[in-house]
Amino acid sequence: MAMFKDVLETVRMIEKERLDIRTxxxxxSLLDCIDxxxxxxxxxxxxxxxxLAENLVKEGERIENELGxxxxxxxxxxxxxxxxxxxxxxxxxxxxxxxxxxxxxxVGINFIGGFSxxxxxxxxxxxxxxxxxxxxxxxxxNCVCSSVNLGSSKAGINMDAVKRLGEVIKETAYLTRDAxxxxxxxxxxxxxxxxDNPFMAGAFHGVGEAESVLNVGVSGPGVVKRALEKAxxxxxxxxxxxxxxxxxxxxxxxHLVGTTVAERLNVPFGILDLSLAPTPxxxxxxxxxxxxxxxxxxxTHGTTAALAMLNDAVxxxxxxxxxxxxxxxxxxxxxxxxEGMIEAVECGALTFDKLEAMTSVCSVxxxxxxxxxxxxxxxxxxxxxxxxxxxxxxxxTTGVRIIPVYGKxxxxxxxxxxxxxxxxxxxxxxxDCSVFVNRGGQIPAPIHSFKN
Amino acid sequence: xRAVVTVIGKDRTGIIYNVSKILAENSINIEDISQTVMxxxxxxxxxxxxxxxxxxxxxxxxALEEVGETIGMSIRIQHEDLFNAMHTI
Numbered sequence: 148m149a150m151f152k153d154v155l156e157t158v159r160m161i162e163k164e165r166l167d168i169r170t171x172x173x174x175x176s177l178l179d180c181i182d183x184x185x186x187x188x189x190x191x192x193x194x195x196x197x198x199l200a201e202n203l204v205k206e207g208e209r210i211e212n213e214l215g216x217x218x219x220x221x222x223x224x225x226x227x228x229x230x231x232x233x234x235x236x237x238x239x240x241x242x243x244x245x246x247x248x249x250x251x252x253x254v255g256i257n258f259i260g261g262f263s264x265x266x267x268x269x270x271x272x273x274x275x276x277x278x279x280x281x282x283x284x285x286x287x288x289n290c291v292c293s294s295v296n297l298g299s300s301k302a303g304i305n306m307d308a309v310k311r312l313g314e315v316i317k318e319t320a321y322l323t324r325d326a327x328x329x330x331x332x333x334x335x336x337x338x339x340x341x342x343d344n345p346f347m348a349g350a351f352h353g354v355g356e357a358e359s360v361l362n363v364g365v366s367g368p369g370v371v372k373r374a375l376e377k378a379x380x381x382x383x384x385x386x387x388x389x390x391x392x393x394x395x396x397x398x399x400x401x402h403l404v405g406t407t408v409a410e411r412l413n414v415p416f417g418i419l420d421l422s423l424a425p426t427p428x429x430x431x432x433x434x435x436x437x438x439x440x441x442x443x444x445x446x447t448h449g450t451t452a453a454l455a456m457l458n459d460a461v462x463x464x465x466x467x468x469x470x471x472x473x474x475x476x477x478x479x480x481x482x483x484x485x486e487g488m489i490e491a492v493e494c495g496a497l498t499f500d501k502l503e504a505m506t507s508v509c510s511v512x513x514x515x516x517x518x519x520x521x522x523x524x525x526x527x528x529x530x531x532x533x534x535x536x537x538x539x540x541x542x543x544t545t546g547v548r549i550i551p552v553y554g555k556x557x558x559x560x561x562x563x564x565x566x567x568x569x570x571x572x573x574x575x576x577x578x579d580c581s582v583f584v585n586r587g588g589q590i591p592a593p594i595h596s597f598k599n
Numbered sequence: 600x601r602a603v604v605t606v607i608g609k610d611r612t613g614i615i616y617n618v619s620k621i622l623a624e625n626s627i628n629i630e631d632i633s634q635t636v637m638x639x640x641x642x643x644x645x646x647x648x649x650x651x652x653x654x655x656x657x658x659x660x661x662a663l664e665e666v667g668e669t670i671g672m673s674i675r676i677q678h679e680d681l682f683n684a685m686h687t688i
Contacts, residue, residue, distance in 0.1 A: 150686070151633050151635075151644055153682060153685070153686040154603055154605060154644050154682055155605070155642065155644070156686075157681065157682055157685055157686070158605050158607070158675065162673075209657075212656070212657055212660060213656055213677070213678050214677055214678050214680065214681045215675055215676070215677035215678075215681065216677075216681060396685045396686070399684040399685045400681060400684060400685050402684065403680055403681060403684040407680075
């Protein structure tokens with residue numbers, strides 16, 4: 148039996164510090180659903196998803212009960228739809244998004260990811276059609292999430308995709324203008340996208356993956372913050388040690404849940420993504436961990452260093468705890484989903500430029516940031532290019548999930564509700580970058596990609 | 600299969616009686632108990648063997664939670680696996 152204090156520690160982590168399994172995400176390959184007829188392909192997609200994921204929610208809830216640890220979300224990721232739909236004659240892929248939405252509703256999950264295209268080095272016909280379909284797809288479905296990989300350390304950055312996606316984000320914002328442009332919260336533009344990420348909105352099931360796998364995303368910013376609270380005088384080395392130990396325990400809980408659910412669903416266990424993913428609830432904030440280290444507000448000088456240390460220590464603790472660590476595994480900094488970040492933006496401590504700097508040392512990018520609705524598409528493309536450059540040059544994943552909230556400006560707040568939270572509109576640089584964005588073509592692969 | 604029962608709340612009479620009664624009624628064997636009382640705050644942890652359990656896990660869980668509400672304590676039951684995973688290498 149685990150020791151008395153260990154049992155109490157676990158119970159406290161779950162009850163008071165919001166330790167939870169953020170998501171169990173079932174990855175499903177749709178490669179065998181390809182058909183020259185779009186309608187037939189969609190029939191196969193619906194049948195396959197609803198068959199394989201039939202018991203996902205039920206088993207998830209059962210294990211939640213038995214282990215007494217909440218599993219907040221049950222989700223599905225599928226093969227990028229551009230690869231599946233490309234062989235049909237369809238000129239618009241919105242129907243594919245709708246069938247994913249219908250399958251998600253049938254199996255009772257809250258998000259399905261994979262309305263995606265991978266274009267780091269160029270477009271196929273399917274990629275182009277999919278990207279053009281994104282605004283309508285996100286405006287007419289509830290659960291579908293979309294992503295595009297527009298650059299990689301191996302291929303460089305597809306600047307034609309960067310330009311087009313700036314426009315796509317604006318169109319999506321307009322089509323979902325009645326709900327504070329929420330469609331944009333379901334879209335991520337990646338560089339170095341990972342194929343086994345369980346977190347939305349960027350989850351998709353990579354082509355190198357098995358037929359079906361079960362990936363798990365664990366969270367627990369509250370647990371890390373509480374552990375640091377108890378060590379007020381700790382040096383950096385000691386803080387890193389505390390974070391590592393905490394990350395180890397959280398990861399082990401996630402590994403247990405993942406392997407158990409996978410076994411019961413009779414699919415292989417994929418990876419465990421140990422990411423500190425905040426929610427808008429008090430006590431579940433990554434910003435507050437950084438502040439606990441001694442920063443008056445997240446965003447002040449020292450924040451990037453604090454985040455770098457946190458991210459690194461989380462990875463080290465996680466790696467020791469599970470042989471199947473993958474996905475992002477680090478710290479997330481989505482502004483609207485983090486109560487501490489929201490406050491830091493509102494009091495002026497956290498700026499857009501500081502956020503960008505922070506993304507160079509953590510596991511994601513500019514995430515859930517609301518900007519003025521009249522921001523030009525070219526400026527959004529400039530933001531995408533900057534983030535992609537950070538990812539490509541530093542051999543890491545970066546994503547941009549940005550919301551130009553239609554009809555709102557600096558001083559307003561966008562309300563998304565639920566886990567997506569609320570976001571104060573942040574100012575962006577007003578100087579024009581359209582000539583740069585309009586050049587088109589490819590930013591060549593960086594020198595360190597030539598390793599063969 | 601073994602599970603850990605955690606009982607936390609303000610100390611009063613009959614806590615162990617109420618919890619162990621439900622366990623006995625459902626053929627669950629108590630293998631180990633430890634408890635402390637600090638400043639009127641009662642904490643008890645039981646390790647139980649559910650091999651011969653005569654009821655569904657979720658039904659048992661609800662029954663324990665109900666008793667917990669009646670006597671004003673928080674009662675949880677969780678598979679032993681979670682604690683072993685988190686606290687042993």
